[in-house]
Amino acid sequence: xxxxxxxxxxxxxxxxxxxxxxxxxxxxxxxFWVSVIAEILIWSLxxxxxxxxxxxxxxxxxxxxxxxxxxxxxxxxxxQDFHLSFWPAFGLGIVASMAMAFLxxxxxxxxxxxxxxxxxxxxxxxxxxxxxxxxxxxxxxxxINFSLPPTFNxxxxxxxxxxxxxxxxxxxxxxxxCLWLMQRLIASPLGKALVAIRDNDVRASLIGLNVYRLxxxxxVLAGFLAGVAGALFAFFGRYASASYMxxxxxxxxxxxxxxGGAGTLLGPLVGTTLFIIVREVVSTHWEHHSLIxxxxxxxxxxxxxxxxxxxxxxxxxxxxxxxxxxSVTAKLRTDP
Amino acid sequence: xxxxxxxxxxxxxRFGGLxxxxxxxxxxxxxxxxxxxxxxxxxxxxxxxxxxxxLTTSAGRVFFxxxxxxxxxxxxxxxxxxxxxxxxxxxxxxxxxxxxxxxxRRAGHGALHPFRAAMTDRETTxxxxxxxAQIGLSALANRQAGTLSYGDVALLEIGxxxxxxxxxxxxxxxxxxxSPAETERAVDKIRELARTIDIIIIxxxxxxxxxxxxxxxxxxxxxxLASGIPKDIAADERVREAYLGRDEDEDYVEExxxxxx
Amino acid sequence: MDKLxxxxxxxxxxxxxxxxxxLGLAIIFGLLDIINLAHGDFFMVGTVLAWAxxxxxxxxxxxxxxxxxxxxxxxxLIQRLIIQPIHNAAALSIVATFGLSLILQESxxxxxxxxxxxxxxxxxxxxxxxxxxxxxxRLFAAAVAILLIGGFFLFLNHTQLGTWMRAxxxxxxxxxxxxxxxxxxxxxxxxxxxxLAAVGGVVAAPITTVDFRGGVDILPFCFMAxxxxxxxxxxxxxxxxxxxxxxxxxxxxxxxPTVARIASLVLMSAVLLLRPQGLFKGFTx
Numbered sequence: 001x002x003x004x005x006x007x008x009x010x011x012x013x014x015x016x017x018x019x020x021x022x023x024x025x026x027x028x029x030x031x032f033w034v035s036v037i038a039e040i041l042i043w044s045l046x047x048x049x050x051x052x053x054x055x056x057x058x059x060x061x062x063x064x065x066x067x068x069x070x071x072x073x074x075x076x077x078x079x080q081d082f083h084l085s086f087w088p089a090f091g092l093g094i095v096a097s098m099a100m101a102f103l104x105x106x107x108x109x110x111x112x113x114x115x116x117x118x119x120x121x122x123x124x125x126x127x128x129x130x131x132x133x134x135x136x137x138x139x140x141x142x143x144i145n146f147s148l149p150p151t152f153n154x155x156x157x158x159x160x161x162x163x164x165x166x167x168x169x170x171x172x173x174x175x176x177x178c179l180w181l182m183q184r185l186i187a188s189p190l191g192k193a194l195v196a197i198r199d200n201d202v203r204a205s206l207i208g209l210n211v212y213r214l215x216x217x218x219x220v221l222a223g224f225l226a227g228v229a230g231a232l233f234a235f236f237g238r239y240a241s242a243s244y245m246x247x248x249x250x251x252x253x254x255x256x257x258x259x260g261g262a263g264t265l266l267g268p269l270v271g272t273t274l275f276i277i278v279r280e281v282v283s284t285h286w287e288h289h290s291l292i293x294x295x296x297x298x299x300x301x302x303x304x305x306x307x308x309x310x311x312x313x314x315x316x317x318x319x320x321x322x323x324x325x326x327s328v329t330a331k332l333r334t335d336p
Numbered sequence: 337x338x339x340x341x342x343x344x345x346x347x348x349x350r351f352g353g354l355x356x357x358x359x360x361x362x363x364x365x366x367x368x369x370x371x372x373x374x375x376x377x378x379x380x381x382x383x384x385x386x387x388x389x390x391l392t393t394s395a396g397r398v399f400f401x402x403x404x405x406x407x408x409x410x411x412x413x414x415x416x417x418x419x420x421x422x423x424x425x426x427x428x429x430x431x432x433x434x435x436x437x438x439x440x441r442r443a444g445h446g447a448l449h450p451f452r453a454a455m456t457d458r459e460t461t462x463x464x465x466x467x468x469a470q471i472g473l474s475a476l477a478n479r480q481a482g483t484l485s486y487g488d489v490a491l492l493e494i495g496x497x498x499x500x501x502x503x504x505x506x507x508x509x510x511x512x513x514x515s516p517a518e519t520e521r522a523v524d525k526i527r528e529l530a531r532t533i534d535i536i537i538i539x540x541x542x543x544x545x546x547x548x549x550x551x552x553x554x555x556x557x558x559x560x561l562a563s564g565i566p567k568d569i570a571a572d573e574r575v576r577e578a579y580l581g582r583d584e585d586e587d588y589v590e591e592x593x594x595x596x597x
Numbered sequence: 598m599d600k601l602x603x604x605x606x607x608x609x610x611x612x613x614x615x616x617x618x619x620l621g622l623a624i625i626f627g628l629l630d631i632i633n634l635a636h637g638d639f640f641m642v643g644t645v646l647a648w649a650x651x652x653x654x655x656x657x658x659x660x661x662x663x664x665x666x667x668x669x670x671x672x673x674l675i676q677r678l679i680i681q682p683i684h685n686a687a688a689l690s691i692v693a694t695f696g697l698s699l700i701l702q703e704s705x706x707x708x709x710x711x712x713x714x715x716x717x718x719x720x721x722x723x724x725x726x727x728x729x730x731x732x733x734x735r736l737f738a739a740a741v742a743i744l745l746i747g748g749f750f751l752f753l754n755h756t757q758l759g760t761w762m763r764a765x766x767x768x769x770x771x772x773x774x775x776x777x778x779x780x781x782x783x784x785x786x787x788x789x790x791x792x793l794a795a796v797g798g799v800v801a802a803p804i805t806t807v808d809f810r811g812g813v814d815i816l817p818f819c820f821m822a823x824x825x826x827x828x829x830x831x832x833x834x835x836x837x838x839x840x841x842x843x844x845x846x847x848x849x850x851x852x853x854p855t856v857a858r859i860a861s862l863v864l865m866s867a868v869l870l871l872r873p874q875g876l877f878k879g880f881t882x
Contacts, residue, residue, distance in 0.1 A: 297696030
C-alpha cells in the first residue's frame with residue numbers, strides 16, 4: 001500500500017464523514033455537536049488564513065482577527081442597518097475584509113519578521129478600540145444581534161440557515177470551496193513564487209520576482225479567507241461583537257495553525273478541531289481550558305514544531321524512503 | 337565595436353564614513369569574459385550589488401546596453417536580463433532542484449497565473465529538463481536544494497542564472513569552496529556559457545582567472561588599479577605588488593606574462 | 598484645570614512605572630530577539646506576588662524583595678526550558694510566549710481567583726499640590742520607580758554582567774569569541790526582564806487592581822515604548838514610556854481614554870513604518 005493510496009483513502013473517508021455528519025452525529029452523540037462541527041469548520045477557515053501567510057509565505061500575522069471582524073461586521077451591519085438580503089450582505093462582508101486587507105497590507109507588507117508581526121497586532125488593536133468606542137455602529141463588546149434573511153428565496157425554493165442541516169451544508173460547501181481555492185493557489189505558479197519568496201527573498205528579487213507585490217497579493221487573499229470566515233460566523237450566530245477582533249482571537253488561530261501543522265493543507269483543520277473539541281469537552285467540567293491551550297502550544301513548539309500534519313507527513317515520507325532503500329543495496333550486491 | 341554591454345560612470349558607494357566603491361569607471365565590451373580580481377574589501381561584491389540593484393548608489397550612473405539602470409529595483413534589473421549569483425551560495429532550499437529552475441524561468445517571463453496548475457506549462461518544463469542536462473544535475477532533479485552538496489548548489493546557481501536567458505551574467509566567486517574536481521567542472525561550464533553570454537566574474541582563484549578571462553580588471557580599495565588583457569595585468573608591477581605577490585600564483589602569472597597575446 | 602493636573606500627574610507617574618516594565622521587555626526583545634507576548638503577564642504576576650506577600654506576612658514592603666526574586670527565578674527557568682531550545686525559530690518563540698501568557702493568566706485565575714482585588718495603599722493620605730489633594734503613595738511610587746530605573750542603568754554600565762549584556766547585544770559572535778558565556782547571559786537577561794516587570798507590578802499594585810487580566814493592557818503599552826523609543830535604545834524606551842503615558846493622560850482630560858490609546862497606536866504604526874529605529878536618536882549605547 002503506497003503512501004499515495006493511503007492518502008487518497010483517507011480523503012474519501014473524511015469526505016464521507018463530513019457529508020454524513022447531520023445524520024451520523026445526532027445518532028452517535030447528540031445534535032448539538034453538529035453545530036459544534038459547523039463552528040469548527042468556520043474557525044478552520046480562519047486558521048487557514050493564518051496558515052496561508054505563515055506556512056506558505058513566511059509572514060507571521062497576529063492580526064487576522066481584524067479581517068475576520070470586517071467580514072463579520074460587514075454582514076451584521078449590512079443586514080441590520082442597510083437592510084440587505086443574504087447574498088449582498090455576504091458580499092459586503094467579503095469586500096470589506098479584502099479592502100481592509102489591501103489598505104493595511106500596503107503598509108504592513110513593507111516590514112518583515114518581528115516588525116510585521118507587531119504592526120499586524122497594532123492595526124488590529126486600533127480597529128478593535130475603534131469598534132469598542134463606536135457602539136452606535138458596532139454594539140461594542142455586547143455586539144449586534146440580527147435576524148437572518150433567507151439564503152435562497154427563488155420561486156418555491158426557500159431555504160434559510162435556521163434550518164440546521166441546510167446551515168451545516170452551506171458552511172461545509174463554502175469552507176471546502178475556499179480551501180480548494182487555496183490548494184489551487186499553492187499549486188499554481190503564483191503559489192510557487194510565494195514559497196520561493198519565503199525561502200529566500202533576496203534571491204527571489206534577483207530572479208525577477210516583485211517581492212512586495214506578491215506578498216501584498218497573498219495578504220489580501222488571506223484577508224479574503226478570514227473575511228469569509230467572519231461572514232459565516234455572523235450568519236451562524238446571527239451576532240457580531242467587537243470582542244472577536246481582539247488579538248487573543250488572532251493568537252489562538254496562530255496556535256491552531258501551528259499545532260495542526262503550518263504549511264500543510266489540512267493542518268489548520270486538524271489544529272482547530274483539536275482545540276475546539278478540547279474546549280467543548282473540558283469546559284463542561286473545568287473552566288480553565290485556556291491552560292491546556294497554552295500548555296499544548298508550548299509543548300508543540302518545543303517537541304513537534306511541524307505540528308500534527310507536518311509530523312505525519314514526515315513519518316509517511318520516512319516510511320516511503322525505507323521502502324525504496326532495499327533495492328539500492330540489492331543492486332550493490334551484484335557488483336563484482 | 338558597438339556600445340559596451342555594461343558601463344559605469346563615477347560609480348560611488350559610501351557607507352557612513354567608508355567609501356566602498358570610489359568613482360568607478362567600468363566598461364564591459366560584448367563577447368568577452370571579464371574577470372574582476374582584487375584583495376578582500378576591494379569593493380568587488382559591492383560593485384555587483386550596485387549593478388544588480390541590491391544597493392543604491394551614492395553617486396554615479398550605471399548603463400546597460402546604453403540604458404540608464406541607476407536606481408532601478410532588483411527585480412526590475414533582473415527582468416532587463418542581468419542575472420547574478422551570490423558570494424554565499426544561495427538558492428531556494430525547500431524547493432527541489434527542478435522547482436528552483438522552474439521558478440527562475442517563470443519569474444523572468446510573463447505573469448504568474450494564480451490558479452492554473454503549475455505543471456501544465458510544458459514549455460517551461462521542457463526548458464527545465466534541458467537546463468538540468470546542461471549543468472549535469474538531471475539525476476538530482478527531485479532532491480530538495482537544501483540537501484545538495486556545496487558543489488552541486490553552485491552548479492544549480494549557474495543553472496538558474498542560465499535558464500533565465502540572461503543578457504549579462506554576473507558570477508560572484510563561483511568556484512569558492514569547491515574541490516579541484518568541482519572547480520574543473522564549473523570552469524568548463526562557464527567557458528561554454530561565455531560563448532553565447534556576456535559574463536563578468538569575480539574570482540580569487542588565479543588559475544581559473546588566467547585560464548578563462550579575456551579581460552581582467554584589478555580593484556583595490558574601491559577603485560580600479562589596472563585593467564587590460566591577462567598578459568598585461570600579469571606583467572603590471574603595481575598589480576604584482578598589491579595583489580599577485582603570492583607564491584602559488586607565481587607560475588600562472590609568469591606563464592601569462594610570457595604568453596602570446 | 599484640576600482635572601488636567603490630576604490626569605497629567607497620574608500619567609507621568611504611571612509612565613515611570615511602565616518605563617520600568619518596558620525596560621524589562623527591551624532587554625528581552627533587544628538581546629534575545631523575542632517578541633515576548635507574556636511580558637504583561639510578568640507584570641501581573643508581580644501584582645499578585647505583592648498581594649500574596651501582604652496576605653501571608655502582613656508586610657507590603659517585603660514584596661519588593663519577594664517579587665523580583667521570584668520573577669528572576671521564573672524568568673531564568675522559562676528561558677532555560679522553553680526559549681533556549683527554540684532559539685533558532687523566531688516565529689515559534691512568539692507562539693511559545695503566547696502559550697506562556699495563557700498559562701500564567703489561567704494559573705493565577707485558578708489560584709488567586711477571577712475577581713479583581715485591591716491592595717490598600719501602604720502610605721495612606723494625600724498631600725496638597727497645585728490646588729489638588731494628591732495621593733502620597735503615587736509620589737512615593739514615582740520616586741521608587743526612578744530609583745529602580747537609575748539602579749538598573751548603573752547595573753548595566755558598571756557591573757560585569759551588565760557589560761556582558763551590552764557586549765552580547767552589540768555583537769554576539771565577537772562577544773563569544775572574547776569568552777563571554779552568551780548562553781548564561783541570555784538566561785540572566787530573561788530573568789532580569791521578568792524581575793523588572795514583577796517589581797513594576799509591586800510598585801503599581803496599590804494604585805491598580807490585582808486581576809488575572811491585568812497584563813493585557815500593559816503589553817501593548819510596553820511594546821509602544823520599546824518601538825517608539827527605539828529598539829536597542831534603553832534610555833529611549835524609558836523616555837518614550839514616560840512621554841506616552843503623560844500624553845495619554847493629557848488627552849484623557851478632553852477625550853475618551855480609548856481615543857488616547859488609539860492615538861498612541863497610530864503613532865506607533867507611523868514610527869514602525871517611517872522611522873523604525875525609533876524617535877530618540879543619539880542615545881544608543
